[in-house]
Amino acid sequence: MTPSDSEQTKTQQPDLMDLAQKRDLMQQRVAASLKRRHASEKRFRLYGMAAVTVALSFVAILFITILSKGLPAFWQATLTLDVYFDPEIIEIDEKPVRQPGESDGAFQQRMLAWQTDLGFVNFNRIILNSLAEVLPEAPRYQRDAMRLVTSGERFGLRQLVEDNPAIVGQTLRLKLLADANVDVWLKGNIDRSLPDSQQQLSARTRAWADELAERGIIRNQFSTALFMNADSRSSLASAGLAGAFMGSLMMMLIVMFLAVPVGVASAIYLEEFAPKNRLTDLIEVNINNLAAVPSIVFGLLGASVFILWFKLPLSAPIVGGLVLSLMTLPTVIIATRSTLKAIPPSIRQAALGIGASKVQSVFHHVLPLAIPGILTGSILGVAQALGEAAPLLLIGMSSFVASVPGSPFDQSTALPVQIYLWQGNELRNFFEARTSAAIIVLLALMISLNALAIWLRRHFETRW
Amino acid sequence: MNTMQVSFGEKKDNAAQAEHAVKMSARDVKVFYGDNEALHGINMDILENEVIAFIGPSGCGKSTFLRCLNRMNDTIDTARVTGLVTLDGKDIYDRSLDVVQLRAQVGMVFQKPNPFPKSIFENIAYGPRLHGLVDNKRDLDEVVESSLRRAGLWDEVKDRLEAPGTGLSGGQQQRLCIARAIAVSPEVILMDEPCSALDPIATSIIEELIDELKGSYTIAIVTHNMQQAARVSDKTAFFHLGNLVELNDTREIFTNPQDSRTEDYITGRFG
Numbered sequence: 001m002t003p004s005d006s007e008q009t010k011t012q013q014p015d016l017m018d019l020a021q022k023r024d025l026m027q028q029r030v031a032a033s034l035k036r037r038h039a040s041e042k043r044f045r046l047y048g049m050a051a052v053t054v055a056l057s058f059v060a061i062l063f064i065t066i067l068s069k070g071l072p073a074f075w076q077a078t079l080t081l082d083v084y085f086d087p088e089i090i091e092i093d094e095k096p097v098r099q100p101g102e103s104d105g106a107f108q109q110r111m112l113a114w115q116t117d118l119g120f121v122n123f124n125r126i127i128l129n130s131l132a133e134v135l136p137e138a139p140r141y142q143r144d145a146m147r148l149v150t151s152g153e154r155f156g157l158r159q160l161v162e163d164n165p166a167i168v169g170q171t172l173r174l175k176l177l178a179d180a181n182v183d184v185w186l187k188g189n190i191d192r193s194l195p196d197s198q199q200q201l202s203a204r205t206r207a208w209a210d211e212l213a214e215r216g217i218i219r220n221q222f223s224t225a226l227f228m229n230a231d232s233r234s235s236l237a238s239a240g241l242a243g244a245f246m247g248s249l250m251m252m253l254i255v256m257f258l259a260v261p262v263g264v265a266s267a268i269y270l271e272e273f274a275p276k277n278r279l280t281d282l283i284e285v286n287i288n289n290l291a292a293v294p295s296i297v298f299g300l301l302g303a304s305v306f307i308l309w310f311k312l313p314l315s316a317p318i319v320g321g322l323v324l325s326l327m328t329l330p331t332v333i334i335a336t337r338s339t340l341k342a343i344p345p346s347i348r349q350a351a352l353g354i355g356a357s358k359v360q361s362v363f364h365h366v367l368p369l370a371i372p373g374i375l376t377g378s379i380l381g382v383a384q385a386l387g388e389a390a391p392l393l394l395i396g397m398s399s400f401v402a403s404v405p406g407s408p409f410d411q412s413t414a415l416p417v418q419i420y421l422w423q424g425n426e427l428r429n430f431f432e433a434r435t436s437a438a439i440i441v442l443l444a445l446m447i448s449l450n451a452l453a454i455w456l457r458r459h460f461e462t463r464w
Numbered sequence: 465m466n467t468m469q470v471s472f473g474e475k476k477d478n479a480a481q482a483e484h485a486v487k488m489s490a491r492d493v494k495v496f497y498g499d500n501e502a503l504h505g506i507n508m509d510i511l512e513n514e515v516i517a518f519i520g521p522s523g524c525g526k527s528t529f530l531r532c533l534n535r536m537n538d539t540i541d542t543a544r545v546t547g548l549v550t551l552d553g554k555d556i557y558d559r560s561l562d563v564v565q566l567r568a569q570v571g572m573v574f575q576k577p578n579p580f581p582k583s584i585f586e587n588i589a590y591g592p593r594l595h596g597l598v599d600n601k602r603d604l605d606e607v608v609e610s611s612l613r614r615a616g617l618w619d620e621v622k623d624r625l626e627a628p629g630t631g632l633s634g635g636q637q638q639r640l641c642i643a644r645a646i647a648v649s650p651e652v653i654l655m656d657e658p659c660s661a662l663d664p665i666a667t668s669i670i671e672e673l674i675d676e677l678k679g680s681y682t683i684a685i686v687t688h689n690m691q692q693a694a695r696v697s698d699k700t701a702f703f704h705l706g707n708l709v710e711l712n713d714t715r716e717i718f719t720n721p722q723d724s725r726t727e728d729y730i731t732g733r734f735g
Contacts, residue, residue: 276541346578350641352539353572354591355564355648364590365580 066443070436076223076237077178077186079149079212081130084171085161089125092117095165118162123154127176134217135208144204148212150179152235177225178218180236180430182209186218189429200427226437230404231418236427241438243404247317247397247412248386248445254321254408255328255385260378262325263332270333271340272362291330298327299391307395314396318408323395324385331384335377339370372460379453383446389416415442484511486553487652487682488533488570493547495528495537502528504706505547510652515674515683517697517714519690521729524703526686530654533684534570535563551652568595571645575657577637579629579644584621587629587640588612591648607647615643616673635666642673646681653677655685659692671696690730694718702726 138145181200212218229240302323351361405412425431495503518526537543612618659667701711
């Protein structure tokens, strides 16, 4: 070994030691930091789980309260009575039948006269007589007795006679909705110990209600009133969602046939064909801004443009549909554009490279791939519009409408607005449940729309 | 930016023209992306039924030039092409020429296999149907079969023509794309790094295919792989920083490069 060699090994040896020591040290540091990292990872996971749990429990609380409050409203106190259509009370001629050779006008005039006659018939009397069958005292305390049955039922009886005059003289076993206050009393939604002065019903009516309930004449039965009837303020027990539902349905159809095609078409143009310049940049910025505009502003716009300028009717689904379409447009455009952006450019290039024109490449290849995304975006947009109440308040759709609209130009209200209206009804004890029932209907619609969106996305999804 | 302006193209071409007719030619072709000049005046002749390879380091403009030949640069908003590019002596940037017709004549195969997310049959049938090349289903079936046969894919897929094209392996997908390009009977096929996403076996199959196809088509291929250029091409063009540095017979380029930059590149000193 030469001196230089030994020197080298000497200097090398400590170096190696050093390196080993360094590595040890590094390993220790890594181990130490690892502990910290694992701890933070665990912490983060815990935060996440806690957040999800809190969110889920809030959803659960929401659903439980709404369901527990709302479901009882679908079952209403109902009287089962034998109703005698007394010919002495129902004194009307035979229902007019169209004579051969009779003109439209003449027939309608005769029909109207007959209906007017029918309108004068005192159907309350018939109800009272049926009540007298089960409550002999009823005729003596007419006012108290009549409070048992909701006032709208006399129109139900009239309708029965109008539809089939042959029932006059017969006795039918009918189900008549009890008054809203009877329903409240029997369901225990009012404090039974309150003094008479604070009760909605007289002591006699309350006693009768209890008696009839005990005898099984008043029973809690599933009621279609909530679905079949329009809103009502005179006969609260028969107030229903049909009017609001039809209004919402019409508006949704308008949004679907207006906002979705226009939005998808504009998105396709902007994304695929429009030149990229200042103007299109400006349009894009504006669309994004529009999506963030509070919905009530669209209501103001609708009031000033569609109602004041175009002279469209107040409270009409057509105006509501137009306003909601405006509100939904940016959502649809943005969703469609982002879907189109996500289609790989290789597909476009493949089509162009083979000699497809721009339009062909878009409509043959890009659009079919984008359909699931477009559908999802559109349905979510429509669902959002369905749940919107604020803009409708400004175009008069928060008015009380007691009929089911037959066309988009008729007065109507909408489901979310109906919820808002019922929430403010004076008979809280009755309408609290009804409001929740309306919320259940709206939520069910929303959930089915979203489910449809998910199904469509799964169904049309193509991989590339 | 680069200020060098070198062009060797013209001188070299004259000798070669004796054998083949000129299929496509480029004269002083410049491409701008916005204000940025990406190609600085390219002159090149591509002869009929030959395979020409474009090589060069990344960003040298070889793909950009390839895309000028079927006007794919039109699809990039900021791109602007000047100069003259002809196909059979006709200016392809002429206003009277329809770009759709050009692309039917000059087909393209892309870097990443990009079959349509449809059946194998539909992938091939799309082009002929689009251009109205077939009158009935029997003709269409024939075109599909012959295209797949030429692309060497027929035996592998004949029993599952209705299966999605995207379900094939990478190499099969690329051959499907070549078959799709062939189906419209183009005169020129442009290939933009057709093997860069493929494994060696699939690559060698595609290379064999290119060799078979050159009897009927003029092929321009961009490649990063110099061995590939050496294997498949008759001519090789070396691009560097937006210039065509050298264009010559492939053998010449690889054995006796004229320009020092070409030599540096093919010996692996840069790129």
